Amino acid sequence: MPKHVIAAVQDIPPGGRKCVTVNGRAVVVFNLGGEFFALSDRCPHKGGSLSKGRLTGLVQSSTPGEYEYGRRGEIIRCPWHSWEFDIRTGRSWCDPERVRARNFAVRVEPGAKLVEGPYTAETFPVTVENDYVVVEA
Numbered sequence: 422m423p424k425h426v427i428a429a430v431q432d433i434p435p436g437g438r439k440c441v442t443v444n445g446r447a448v449v450v451f452n453l454g455g456e457f458f459a460l461s462d463r464c465p466h467k468g469g470s471l472s473k474g475r476l477t478g479l480v481q482s483s484t485p486g487e488y489e490y491g492r493r494g495e496i497i498r499c500p501w502h503s504w505e506f507d508i509r510t511g512r513s514w515c516d517p518e519r520v521r522a523r524n525f526a527v528r529v530e531p532g533a534k535l536v537e538g539p540y541t542a543e544t545f546p547v548t549v550e551n552d553y554v555v556v557e558a
Contacts, residue, residue, distance in 0.1 A: 430529055433457070436494050440472035447472070448525060451508050453495055458508050460497070461523040465513070469501030471522060477505070479514075497522075 425443045433439045433452045440449045440462055447462035449472035462472045478493040496514065498505050505514040511524035 429532075436476070438472060438476075440470075443525075449497075450527060451497070453508060457527040457529060459525040459527045460506065460508065460511050461525075463522075464499040464501065464504060464506075465520055465522055466499065466504045467501055469499040471497050471499060471506065473500045474498045475500070 425441075427441050427443075427450055428439055433450060435452050435454050438449055438451045440447060442448070447470070448459050449462045450457060450459045460471055462470055464471055464474075475498045476494045477496045477498050478490050479496055480488055480490055482488050495508050496505050497508055504520075506512065506522045507514070507517075511522040513520035513522070
């Protein structure tokens with residue numbers, strides 16, 4: 422798969438997000454405490470923009486009457502109909518086996534590695550003739 426450089430790590434602070442276009446597709450990248458995750462910016466329910474949604478957590482209960490709020494900032498809620506998705510997996514909390522936001526692999530690479538790359542600059546021979554610079558192309 423081709424790589425797409427999205428942003429410098431410091432441009433997406435912990436708890437932050439950045440919406441970008443990759444190959445014509447809107448993708449939102451989230452920073453969860455230094456870990457990066459990417460989801461399609463399109464909610465699979467009706468197409469709302471997940472990048473405009475509210476970050477929330479998860480309410481869990483081990484027994485009736487006892488509730489625990491956890492995973493703060495790891496759930497994105499669609500702004501249109503409040504469908505919730507796990508940022509780490511894209512799974513929906515209303516129907517996790519059948520509904521999910523598409524997720525994409527994300528990794529952090531050192532800038533030096535990206536700059537080195539397999540790139541080769543094209544060069545052309547240059548000569549000076551009677552005070553004219555001539556490039557052979």
